[in-house]
Amino acid sequence: MTWPAARALAASAACPSKPSAVPLGEALGCRLAVPLRALVAVPGADVSAMDGYAVAGAGPWRVVGRVLAGGAPYAGELRAGEAVEVATGAPVPAGAEAVMPYEHADLSRSGVIGGPVVPGKHIRRRGEDISEGAVVLAAGTVVTPVTLGLAAALGHDVLEVRPRPGVAVLVTGDEVVDAGLPAPGRVRDAIGPFLPGLVEWAGGRVTGTVRLPDGPAPLRAALAGAPGGWAEPGAGTPGGWAEPGAGTPGGWAEPGAGTPGGGSQGGESPGGPDVVVVCGASSKGPADHLRAVLAELGADVLVDGVAVRPGHPQLLARLADGRLVVGLPGNPFAALGAAMTLLVPILRELTCSPAPAQTSALSGEVRPHPCDTRLVPVRRSGRGAVPVGHDRPGSLWGAALADALAVVPPGWSGEQVELIELP
Numbered sequence: 001m002t003w004p005a006a007r008a009l010a011a012s013a014a015c016p017s018k019p020s021a022v023p024l025g026e027a028l029g030c031r032l033a034v035p036l037r038a039l040v041a042v043p044g045a046d047v048s049a050m051d052g053y054a055v056a057g058a059g060p061w062r063v064v065g066r067v068l069a070g071g072a073p074y075a076g077e078l079r080a081g082e083a084v085e086v087a088t089g090a091p092v093p094a095g096a097e098a099v100m101p102y103e104h105a106d107l108s109r110s111g112v113i114g115g116p117v118v119p120g121k122h123i124r125r126r127g128e129d130i131s132e133g134a135v136v137l138a139a140g141t142v143v144t145p146v147t148l149g150l151a152a153a154l155g156h157d158v159l160e161v162r163p164r165p166g167v168a169v170l171v172t173g174d175e176v177v178d179a180g181l182p183a184p185g186r187v188r189d190a191i192g193p194f195l196p197g198l199v200e201w202a203g204g205r206v207t208g209t210v211r212l213p214d215g216p217a218p219l220r221a222a223l224a225g226a227p228g229g230w231a232e233p234g235a236g237t238p239g240g241w242a243e244p245g246a247g248t249p250g251g252w253a254e255p256g257a258g259t260p261g262g263g264s265q266g267g268e269s270p271g272g273p274d275v276v277v278v279c280g281a282s283s284k285g286p287a288d289h290l291r292a293v294l295a296e297l298g299a300d301v302l303v304d305g306v307a308v309r310p311g312h313p314q315l316l317a318r319l320a321d322g323r324l325v326v327g328l329p330g331n332p333f334a335a336l337g338a339a340m341t342l343l344v345p346i347l348r349e350l351t352c353s354p355a356p357a358q359t360s361a362l363s364g365e366v367r368p369h370p371c372d373t374r375l376v377p378v379r380r381s382g383r384g385a386v387p388v389g390h391d392r393p394g395s396l397w398g399a400a401l402a403d404a405l406a407v408v409p410p411g412w413s414g415e416q417v418e419l420i421e422l423p
């Protein structure tokens with residue numbers, strides 16, 4: 001399959017998740033499913049912007065009362081020549097024409113003040129910042145910490161959001177270790193560490209990362225597991241394969257220590273992961289069982305290899321229960337390219353947040369492939385996107401230096417290329 005076709009197919013394989021109402025505290029990182037409206041005006045009443053005196057008419061003014069924020073408002077209407085002491089945020093009495101800050105007030109004799117006032121000054125009128133019913137953020141906006149504050153100010157207790165898709169990660173390979181200096185013949189897992197941030201950036205959440213030994217049985221068990229957790233092969237004990245780090249070095253831990261399916265929290269898809277990412281086991285070696293296991297499970301294989309360098313053994317399938325399986329090649333840069341091709345478009349589609357298309361001139365040497373698309377790590381600059389090098393499939397060095405991947409079509413010659421933004 002061509003690279004553009006694979007990317008488009010990945011997006012079309014996902015259906016946007018259903019909106020759900022979640023408490024504010026759980027909406028962070030989700031996308032708004034509907035526009036955010038002001039349920040109340042801000043400010044909600046005519047209030048003072050300063051600690052001082054609300055006055056009516058010309059001075060001097062007789063001080064006839066005091067209103068603190070949160071206290072009872074002044075009962076009557078302020079008449080010319082009267083003043084009420086007000087705190088910042090407290091409602092000003094009806095009839096007040098301005099607020100004079102304490103530091104401008106001249107308290108000449110007991111209970112009477114003088115001083116300069118500018119009509120309307122230091123009174124925040126009801127709805128002056130935001131009128132009731134106003135749309136302040138569009139549907140699709142990412143809920144940031146500031147969004148939560150704004151939503152609260154506007155009277156919201158829950159937000160209608162697209163739940164963040166859950167992604168379970170399975171890292172395969174007997175040679176892969178999670179910590180320390182890899183011994184000869186071992187490699188540090190370089191894919192598991194980048195996936196949570198990448199997934200988060202694309203609108204999802206990694207519900208668990210699990211190390212699997214090579215062999216069809218653990219992979220089969222992990223993929224066949226109930227959406228909320230994985231079954232131990234044979235033993236039937238609920239639980240799961242352990243989180244990286246929980247097990248014996250270089251090996252895999254006993255079931256029970258981890259639950260990669262995770263429980264769903266607010267703002268996340270209920271009922272377990274929507275997507276399972278398998279790292280490694282995608283190729284044709286004796287330890288590469290992904291395709292055979294998917295066939296045994298009756299999965300519908302949607303993408304079986306892509307004409308792209310690096311990352312050609314990547315794979316996309318749908319399990320019988322609807323979960324999508326993304327197979328990333330074991331070489332880490334190939335895995336990143338494949339994740340940008342298949343996983344990111346799926347997550348963006350699930351959260352209704354398509355990436356804006358970008359093109360750029362390419363400034364520097366690239367060797368287009370005769371038949372395959374190339375993904376080339378680049379840095380943007382004033383003279384176009386500059387390839388940063390260090391882009392062998394087994395190394396993330398170039399991608400770590402880059403801010404985008406340039407998409408170089410087969411046989412390309414020209415100037416402009418598409419850029420895929422990296423997190």
Ligand SMILES: Nc1nc2c(c(=O)[nH]1)N[C@H]1C(S)=C(S)[C@@H](COP(=O)(O)OP(=O)(O)OC[C@H]3O[C@@H](n4cnc5c(N)ncnc54)[C@H](O)[C@@H]3O)O[C@H]1N2
Binds near residue numbers: 172173189280332
């Ligand atoms: N006969 C063929 N052999 C290979 C082909 C092919 O088409 N025909 N494709 C090559 C390409 S390209 C890639 S990429 C790899 C993909 O292999 P797998 O997905 O099966 O992955 P492994 O064989 O397990 O590992 C490949 C390589 O990557 C290292 N690795 C694995 N997992 C990790 C990890 N989490 N972090 C860091 N490095 C990892 C592993 O040690 C191997 O060196 O297949 C080629 N072979």
Ligand code: MOO
Binds near residue numbers: 393
């Ligand atoms: O996926 Mo491989 O090069 O394409 O490393």
